[in-house]
Amino acid sequence: MTGGRNNTITKFILVGFSDFPKLKLILFIIFLGTYLSTVVWNLCLIILIRINPYLHTPMYFFLSNLSFLDFCYVTSTTPKMLSGFFQKHRSITFVGCTMQYFVFSSLGLAECCLLAAMAYDRYAAICNPLLYTAIMSPSLCVHMVVGAYITGLLGSLIQLCAIVQLHFCGPNIINHFICDLPQLLVLSCSETFPLQVLKFVIAVIFGLASVLVILISYGYIFGTILKISSVEGRSKAFNTCASHLTAVTLFFGSGLFVYMHPSSDISKGYDKMASVFYTVVIPMLNPLIYSLRNKEIKDALKRCKKRCFSYFHC
Template sequence: MIGGGNITEVTYFILLGFSDFPRILAVLFVVFLLIYMMTLTLNLGLIILIRMDSHLHMPMYFFLSNLSFMDICYVTSTAPKMLSNFFQEQQTISFVGCAVQYFVFSLMGLSESCLMTAMAYDRYAAICNPLLYSSVMSPTRCIWMVLGSYLAELSASVSQLCVILQLHFCGPNVIHHFFCDMPQLLVLSCTDTFFGQLLLAILTMIFAILNALIIIISYCYIVISIMKITSAKGRSKAFNTCASHLTAVSLFYTSSTFVYLSSSSGGSSSFDRFASVFYTVVIPIERERECQWGRGIERGRPRSQSSLQTLSCEHRA
């Protein structure tokens, strides 16, 4: 902290992390290290698998490989610092380090939300318009969808970073979490945080709620389309195509919404901190299962366009 007159300017923060569990810190370190290593291994393996297997060179797996890359950056923005703090008596992070950590965390988290929406649209195109799927989800369009996700979230994350850099801290500097989170920084700030809170509300409306609505609407059309399929086998195949993605979306939005609603007041209970770790490992595992399932399907049916045409015939029957 730097003193200036009667004001003490905070230059670093203390991350509480899991220090309120001193008896099981060693166990938590091993568990979280394994989680981090498993997340890296699964996502790197997924990227390599999709890259090497020509049967997986499809839009849904193109999005999936980008999500895996985002997961690696997303988890790496918080996990190494959290793990290193297990061995430090003073679990501190500089103000600049805190801002950079939140910027990367926010960028990757928001980008994941947009890409999950793109994947929902991909499923909608595959099931509701199978004959037009190749033209609707062309490689060029898929690339633009991914780039659009990155650019949109980059602008949102930069705006949040600008707000954080304008904040001043002159009081308590303890963050009740294992990483820097904007709601808690706003609570600790001794300056007016109205604009920061307004920005968070606007970004939540635009990216979280809007993306969720698009996904819900897409799946409503998908369900209606699936119910028109006459054969039970066709319906089962169509439902299985969407099951893993829908599960991952549900886990992502449920856990992240719970964590952010509970931490909006600036506090973070022990349960909230464990919940924050939860969705960084369950979703990558679900994606790995999805890719392995899809890989088996595509190897059994290498002519994916034929499968889409078959699905279209079942729609018309």
């Protein structure tokens, strides 16, 4: 499996966090708790938005889809990572490895597009409040979300077609907890420069283009906020954007760090920590970021609690 160039690799070994043997149990408990919290919080937010008619607006439609993406995203990587803590041989087949990358890459690219769509939604709400309902029609919202899913799928499919053309002859040890593209490029015996260029182009198209849309939207938003005369009005307008800005900064900051630097730098191990952040931590933080500063979600939670209390005390 790890021999000379005449061998063909059919399985990879995921190192994961085996270089911290004394912290194995602690890390497992932390990641398991984080995963369960992520699943519960995102599913609860989806259900809350679904059952509460006050939250049937474009903003919360996008937010429910963001929670769905985060739920699928963390589920595509974390269970495999958790199982590796107690496996002597942390192997994954080449097909399983490429499919794992295809799934979480599709979800990640779709989230880039969705965050850009959410920025446009905030622009329409703050800069054109009288036309907001007409601009952000239900059909447009559905088209934007479906477009984000399809675009993410196509972007990942292009990379998958390039990955399956690579030849792997050894070694087969991936110094990571997931099958990510930078690690596969390092292990390949094929010429990887075209795929590295493709990786950079995809990162530019989805990452920088989405960031550009977000920056332009918020440029107009901040200009509009500064024109608001009352302090209370400016504060209310800014609070509607603060959660989204926080989520954007965390997601794009960690993601661009991993996918925009050369693959040869991965030996430093910095990207493993960054990957933990955007594959495990951010999906858990997003529902909290959007809930803790959001009065409408807090009110919806209170109404839900009252209904549950009334139901169980009938």
